[in-house]
Amino acid sequence: MRDNQLIRYSRHILLPEIDYEGQLKLINSHVLIVGAGGLGSAASIYLAASGIGNITICDFDNVDLSNLQRQILHTDKSLGINKALSAKSTLNLINSEIKIVAIEKKLDIKSMESLAKEADLIIDCSDNFLTRYSLNNIAFNLKKPLVSGAAIQFDGQVSVFDFRKNDSPCYQCLFPDSGEDKELRCSDHGVFSPLVGIIGSTQAAEAMKLILEIGKPLVGRLLILEAKEMNWKSLKILKDPQCKVCSN
Ligand SMILES: [Zn+2]
Numbered sequence: 001m002r003d004n005q006l007i008r009y010s011r012h013i014l015l016p017e018i019d020y021e022g023q024l025k026l027i028n029s030h031v032l033i034v035g036a037g038g039l040g041s042a043a044s045i046y047l048a049a050s051g052i053g054n055i056t057i058c059d060f061d062n063v064d065l066s067n068l069q070r071q072i073l074h075t076d077k078s079l080g081i082n083k084a085l086s087a088k089s090t091l092n093l094i095n096s097e098i099k100i101v102a103i104e105k106k107l108d109i110k111s112m113e114s115l116a117k118e119a120d121l122i123i124d125c126s127d128n129f130l131t132r133y134s135l136n137n138i139a140f141n142l143k144k145p146l147v148s149g150a151a152i153q154f155d156g157q158v159s160v161f162d163f164r165k166n167d168s169p170c171y172q173c174l175f176p177d178s179g180e181d182k183e184l185r186c187s188d189h190g191v192f193s194p195l196v197g198i199i200g201s202t203q204a205a206e207a208m209k210l211i212l213e214i215g216k217p218l219v220g221r222l223l224i225l226e227a228k229e230m231n232w233k234s235l236k237i238l239k240d241p242q243c244k245v246c247s248n
Pocket of ligand 1: 243
């Protein structure tokens with residue numbers, strides 16, 4: 001690490017659990033973030049500031065005025081610009097030492113898979129079940145950790161599926177895909193602005209813990225936040241022996 005990096009990351013290096021070695025791990029890591037909306041904003045800002053050396057961030061959507069209430073990567077100046085590109089320019093302002101790749105196109109399974117192959121870890125900051133189930137399949141096949149998050153109205157949730165371990169449950173175990181449309185969208189139902197920040201930041205924390213191999217990740221647990229009451233609950237998730245993804 002150069003002198004300026006030692007200063008930039010000094011408050012991490014001071015933590016015995018991270019230290020110089022841990023900060024190097026963060027610098028040498030590659031994280032794929034799918035979605036540059038509310039969750040992706042908070043997650044990517046903390047990961048970039050923390051010095052994750054390679055961040056790939058994907059979003060095919062453009063910044064709309066109704067996004068700015070919670071998607072803090074984007075500003076008035078980003079209106080009409082692709083969200084991944086807007087994310088890249090904000091993240092580069094926060095930390096110019098890291099490499100950020102913006103993917104502007106809509107991802108099909110194949111392109112999602114090839115991006116995931118290059119990354120050490122995948123963070124699902126998407127807002128739809130199709131992407132969530134696809135990322136779950138891809139991460140399982142590649143045996144990579146997946147940090148999953150969701151937020152709607154005043155309620156949020158986070159979990160980690162670590163497919164490097166055989167006993168990790170998967171997203172499908174938790175929410176079996178019944179094929180019906182159970183989508184709740186922020187555009188129809190609303191979302192409390194700081195909620196996406198709390199959930200996205202929790203995803204960043206879990207991702208960094210996995211890279212650093214410290215603490216206890218949310219594997220086999222679903223962390224639920226009811227922000228109106230500010231109640232946190234942690235539910236145990238069991239691997240489903242009938243799961244069509246992870247139990248073959
Ligand atoms: Zn499963």
